Amino acid sequence: MIDIAIGIDIGGTNTVFSGITSDGECLVSGVIPTQTKDRFEDFIDDLILNIKQIVDSSNDELNIIGVGIGAPNGNYRTGTIDKAANLRWKGKLELVRLVEERLKVPVKLTNDANAAALGERMFGGAKDMSDFMVITLGTGLGSGIVVNGDLLYGHDGFAGEVGHIIMRPGGRECGCGRRGCLETYVSATGVKRSAYKMLAKHMGESSLRNIPYHGLTAKMVADAANEGDLLAMEIFAYTGKMLGEALANVAAVTSPKAIFFFGGLAKAGDLLFEPIREALEKNILFLYKDKISLLPSELGDDAAVLGASALIWNDKLN
């Protein structure tokens, strides 16, 4: 009998799940589409059915000790998903209750960036750290913050929205309804917007001038920069500078030992890390100077489910 925690990552398109050991080994995995059911309860039934099937199909005898779930806007304190812009079901979704009723094991929920932080601590590069931060760089910018060895949830479970720090009052429109939020500059979408800003500002030739806005991706900008496209390089310099400035301010609140970067945009590597580091050290209070490590996440492609399962393993092992 092998104990496993089920890690579930609910995304806008697919929901991925794995049975994960206390060492972070994925023994079984599966995936279902997230949004084909009209009723949220039907989605949950479909998910549970699929989880039971993969667990039963294993050659090992597996014992589910709990279920950890990472989902956008997932609230640890209430066990619900509140106002998730990228899901078809509206209102408060009683995710934890519904899964607990069906599987009769402890179920925990948090947002995807918090799950990534917990995963980094249990299975990645933050194993010995009690104060660090994970920045997820995808369509938006998420953050999971660990302090005193625990995730920082805040009084309502919604702490750690670093992507919504206002960096430029009156600046770019944000999906949250305000302007100038960090993620409007630093995210895959932010890079696209900065690309168009730079194309407007400068006269120089660039391969990006041939791509329409809706055809452009952050990866194209990274590729162009790596090929020496000066405009593309400036876009990353601008993006990294903005993030470094923001992190210098966040450091004055939480003083982390390290900041891990995760997600598609983080794959740009030094193109992004160099200007982040430069702006961070330039803008940071002397107390924190040269103390904060900027590191890529050590979790691989299974990061999301690993992090979700860590919600269970972290409680079990501590």
Place this chain on the structure above:
Amino acid sequence: MIDIAIGIDIGGTNTVFSGITSDGECLVSGVIPTQTKDRFEDFIDDLILNIKQIVDSSNDELNIIGVGIGAPNGNYRTGTIDKAANLRWKGKLELVRLVEERLKVPVKLTNDANAAALGERMFGGAKDMSDFMVITLGTGLGSGIVVNGDLLYGHDGFAGEVGHIIMRPGGRECGCGRRGCLETYVSATGVKRSAYKMLAKHMGESSLRNIPYHGLTAKMVADAANEGDLLAMEIFAYTGKMLGEALANVAAVTSPKAIFFFGGLAKAGDLLFEPIREALEKNILFLYKDKISLLPSELGDDAAVLGASALIWNDKLN
């Protein structure tokens, strides 16, 4: 026999100490000048002697269970004062070790804002709160942040420097060597600087035009504002707006249930609170809207020593 914790507040001018019960009652108190001795060790000897005298002089039989110390730049993790700009002794001051050697009881040190936060939790308005923040508004702006029921120290003991969040890149010179830090705008000194900015910007008459910079105090500006001086009112509106904007960003990191205000400038009351509240709600992410209480500290004049003693009582009672 009554158990007491000694609370010590080391200020630039005076060092105040009290023997405090677990209920927050100050049974004995004393004060000595901070900076009359050439050697730091001699100051400590003087302090210990005075503490022993007031404890012995009490009609009750008092038992010292520990010593809590609040001091600018006091580091909880190392037990030292590092680079305190307002003290005559340079380098790392081994405060905790020196006091422990002499009194043979547990000694804990933190900075004054952290002590204030702990005091608010044990003896003030934050008794039932596990996630809140205290902003101290004096010569500078300090912050003590409690999350998950514990002080947020960060990996190096230096977390919670909200006063050094950069609000205006390239803005006002700060004592930390950078520019545009929050405390250059929001503090007693910041109010003075804003007074001169407004006097330069506007043409209107104001009683403040008769006071030289070095003669001006934040209290004079508050008094003028309360008497209807339009320029003075605008100074407070500007100060509160800047703080509200900053707190909206900090909320995106820590999501506090309440923010307490403490210190001389906080006595300006609604003159300051109203614009803070307005700017906070205007700039905050929808997730946190109308959730954060802005409150005056419930600790009175003994706040600093109460907070320092809470370093001991908090450990003892939890």
